[in-house]
Amino acid sequence: MLHRRFAKEERAQLCDRALDYFSEVDRPVPSNELVRVLFPRARLENGHGPQLLREVLRRDRRFQEPRNGTWDLIGARFHHLDLADARFCVVDLEATGSNPRRDQVIEVGIVVIEGLRITRRYSSLVNPGQRIPVWIRKLTGIDDSVVADAPSFAEVAPEIVDVLRDGIFVAHNVDFDERFLRGRLEAEGIHQPWWPTLCTVRLSRCLLTDQESYRLDALAEGLGIDLDQHHRAVCDAEAAAQILLHIVRDHAPELGIRTVGELLVSSRGSVRKQAS
Template sequence: MYAIVDIETTGGHASANGITEIAICIHNGKKVIERYSTLVNPRRDIPIYISALTGITNEMVENAPPFEDVAHDVYHLLNNKIFVAHNVNFDHSFVRYHLAAAGYDLQCNKLCTVRLGRKIIPGLPSYSLGKLCRHLGIENESRHRAAGDAEATAQLFSLLLQSDKSNHIPQALKQTSKEQRLPANLPKQDVEALPQSPGVYYFHDQKGKVIYVGKAKNLKKRVCSHFTGNNPGPQRQEFLRNIFNITFQQCGTELVAFVMEAVEIKRLWPKYNRSLKRFEHAYSLYAFEDQRGYMRLAIDKHRKMTGAIYSCNTLFEGRSILMKLIDAFGLCPKLCFIQNNNSECSGPNTGNCACEGHEFVTDYNQRVSLAINELNKALPTFAIRDAGRTDDEHSCLLIEKGKFYGMGYISHYFNADTLDQLKNHLTPYPGNDYIRNMVDSYAIRYPDRKMVFAG
């Protein structure tokens, strides 16, 4: 038995919105044998634009029963039935959420007439309920009202049952089939094409624009995890409705997938990505010459397209590095902006310091240059050589002087004698501390995969 459901609501997600009308048509596989319909008091105002769409006003539902008063009837109509709706995950999420709030746990199989329509009647320009019904000659004089739309969906479902020569409906109902969990607009073959290997995946909207980028140790498993559960929150519901296609890049290792995800989020700026989007270097070490000709070092907020000597996440880290250089090379804390008061210089050359004009510019600047060179030498240059996408290649990520340079794939037989030889086989990518720290941590965990080059 099938329960064909349509609801009208105060908004697009269950956790913050109510049901204003619900209609259920019980279908025995041949015809509708029972009908149920009622207005529902959502106990909140119905937005004007929704009233304009559905015709349901606050006055109409004022004396209607709240959902908990009809929950018993709704649950027993749906229990042990197959839940059918046009874009079933929307209706199911609302009904299940509000039934749970009333103390009922709805567990049932689902069928989506959008997905079934795409399979059984392929090639149509649109699978919205209104356009699909017009194409098939199904009349609906109560569009955007629960009873009218449920009745139209029931007629559509009858036609799909009759036209299902390839047994798409029985296949969708198999216990092993998880197709009904998929977003209504996502082709099943996009998921079936995903390999069980590391990589980066991209969710695209109806226009092909990337709206989400993710990384995975197992692409198929990770992508499918997005479609499990019954989270009724607004972001998830909107997110699922906007997924129309999936593409992917295979990566040799999970580390490469992590780095590629970070790079692609910065490049594409997808709508639904939150983490990593705004990850930037917070502070950098800069060198500049003042009006007297003295070279000065300073930790300042990171600025793009500037010649930073070193970048870091915290002011503390930057100041710690600078203080070590001051101690090691006898630099002036005032000229390095570590000491900002008008007191006597606290550096090692008090009374004969550059900040007081007592040291030749060339002598002081030579020590600053030595400090910068020593810092550059201390920054590591190494590559991570690891598994590739196939047996005859390796993945390779390069850190050059403490900064992420890029990555790529090299032949299983390739041996780099010099850093320049290796760089010719890699693609440069923009880096940040997040990427650098990931690669550094990986090198510590797997020292046998690390190739060290002279700085």
């Protein structure tokens, strides 16, 4: 059973069954639970079920394994939500380094998009409780004196969670921002459910293939988007939000991308323009 190869039709049926189950339970699903759903009569040795599951689902871009041993439908609660009805929360963090276990946030910027327009901007400096490294000071312009009177991360964490509630977590290099923010929230005892995430770097690489560079500053310049203070959180979040709006307004319709689920899937691979 472990080394079994699935015919295209059988694989499609299993993926549809998984899709129905995700839609029914509306949450991430542990591998062993999903194995029982897809292979109710199979007798599998320990460890074989998850491997078999990967063989079925890994080629279907609707599914992801955000944590080892747990699967999710990409943006399950938003899969059929029209883009115009979605709430996107575009996040940028500035920090003392890249390790959420050791380093601290020094600035948070969040730009909220609803109805395909910006409806809110959240920005806060954060006192990290440690010296800001020289290279970070040079990069951001934020030094110890700038954050001396700023609130601690523990003080702003509830505000951040409130702003992000019921939204799609968007960032330019989302893996860093989401992982870092989640790590700092967990350090404060706040265990946040998994957000559906969207990366404007990957989305731009897939849908804006004519750009020379996908760095935030270069992409903003290429699209005529203002970025006045690069490496300041709310300014970078604003630029990433404008990039997302450019894609959703100007490119998604001609590619037949109408729902959040379709947009999330498109960021994981190439999309062909639909014939008119």
